[in-house]
Amino acid sequence: MDDQRMAPQTDQTPRKHEELVVAAVAVLREGRLLVVSKKAAPDFFYLPGGKPEPGENAREAMTREVREELGVRPLDVAPLTEVHATAALEGVPMRMTVFTATLDGEPAPAAEIAALHWTDGTEAPPFTLAPAVRDHVLPLLAGRTL
Template identity: 70%
Template sequence: MDSRTAQEEHAAAELIVSAAAVVREGRLLVVSKTAARGLFYLPGGKPEPGESLRAALDRELREELGVAPRSVTPLTEIRGTAALEGVPMRMTVFRATLDGQPEPGAEIAALRWTDGTDGPGLNLAPAVRNHVLPLVL
């Protein structure tokens, strides 16, 4: 018999994500993944077991975009439903600057810089559209 509480089961099912809000010249960096090419997210990802949120962000930026973060400061934490997985999500967002020019790598299909007014052709994940853009732009 499983002895976990309902709260522990919920926490175990929650997707933990570390993400970067990178702004240059009034535009936010967003990426799409090969698994969902039409949906744009913040760069970042899930920490590996025992990895801190900050270490996960550093690793993901190197893997996905081929750049290292130069400065990183906590910005916000967002709780919601993960756009792709459809499960509860807790995303810690860091404001970051990058050491170099980001280029798509790993599972990244494309990257763009947006001010949120790109029109209907840009499908932003709800957490980016509703929470991050209003904070950073």
């Protein structure tokens, strides 16, 4: 009998070999990308967005999450890319659908968001970008403005 203990799984926690599905938005302003940190990991910065709820497509999930987390609505939404990487905190395979958009106002942290930051990707620790953002999204956006 295997005596190893596994952490309890919740509806929001992917199983060991399940893929984490996420929808996110890349918002650029003056050559800088909007990133957010969560209260659960305040030193780690990600793109705004989150997991789709049952019945939601990626765009609907991203729109809902941005409204909940930042109090603004994405405008001029367009598909950017789909990133396949390991989720930074969960350590499981992740598929992140990324859109570009502008915002209908000034974003402010809400819900589980601890902070927001506009980055060009060169900040030093303790500011840490999630690898999916650093290695996949920022290179795609290099030299681009919205």
